[in-house]
Amino acid sequence: MTDKALALTVKDELFWDPKVVDSEEIAVSAEDGTVTLRGTVGSLRQKREAKSAAERVHGVVFVENDLSVRILTESRRLDADVRGDVLQAMLLDSLIPANVDAKVQDAYVTLSGTVDWQYQRDEAAFVAGNILGVLGVDNEIVVDSAARTITGVTDAIQSAFKRDAKIDADNLSVATSNGTVTLSGSVRSWSEHDAAVAAAWAAPGVTTVNDRLTVSY
Numbered sequence: 001m002t003d004k005a006l007a008l009t010v011k012d013e014l015f016w017d018p019k020v021v022d023s024e025e026i027a028v029s030a031e032d033g034t035v036t037l038r039g040t041v042g043s044l045r046q047k048r049e050a051k052s053a054a055e056r057v058h059g060v061v062f063v064e065n066d067l068s069v070r071i072l073t074e075s076r077r078l079d080a081d082v083r084g085d086v087l088q089a090m091l092l093d094s095l096i097p098a099n100v101d102a103k104v105q106d107a108y109v110t111l112s113g114t115v116d117w118q119y120q121r122d123e124a125a126f127v128a129g130n131i132l133g134v135l136g137v138d139n140e141i142v143v144d145s146a147a148r149t150i151t152g153v154t155d156a157i158q159s160a161f162k163r164d165a166k167i168d169a170d171n172l173s174v175a176t177s178n179g180t181v182t183l184s185g186s187v188r189s190w191s192e193h194d195a196a197v198a199a200a201w202a203a204p205g206v207t208t209v210n211d212r213l214t215v216s217y
Helices: 003-016 044-055 079-091 118-129 153-163 190-201
Strands: 026-031 034-041 062-069 101-105 108-112 136-139 172-177 180-187 208-215
Touching: 003 026, 003 034, 003 044, 034 044, 044 062, 044 118, 079 101, 079 108, 079 118, 108 118, 118 136, 118 190, 153 172, 153 190, 180 190, 190 208
Parallel strands: 034 062, 108 136, 180 208
Antiparallel strands: 026 034, 101 108, 172 180
């Protein structure tokens, strides 16, 4: 697929996704499989959904998400109100530990605290980013799983790869050292990429995942 054809296909996918309400405001360019999104959208959630939509397109190897979030004047809110809603939303989410805190300055949220698992860290960022008036989320939450065993973590991750129908385990390699997992190899889609990274984070004792996977078609 040519760069022009790939950009047009991504544009079609953005228009097709009803969660990307401002798709007409997004400019798309492509070069050697790298897609760049530019323009403005009305929420951080839309910015995330636009990136996900672009990654679904066959031929995309990387997405540079340069979209800006623009909050309309009537939707602007005080930082204290935004923080209150972020804290309330996290409190109601059973996946997020109670020690996770949030600060808000100029509509940008900074999350802090410690969690046992990466999925809890991801959940907090996802919830905060869905709050009306949030322009961005800086996730400073630390994954602290030192208390969990890391014995056999490499074999455990490789076994998880083999169980997952989305993942071709033969094309991936896993290296571990002191809670850090390094993934390398090639995957056939961003869906497979995300599944492999999630599987690595699910292993007991993992505190860092170095993602060196490449998307190849």
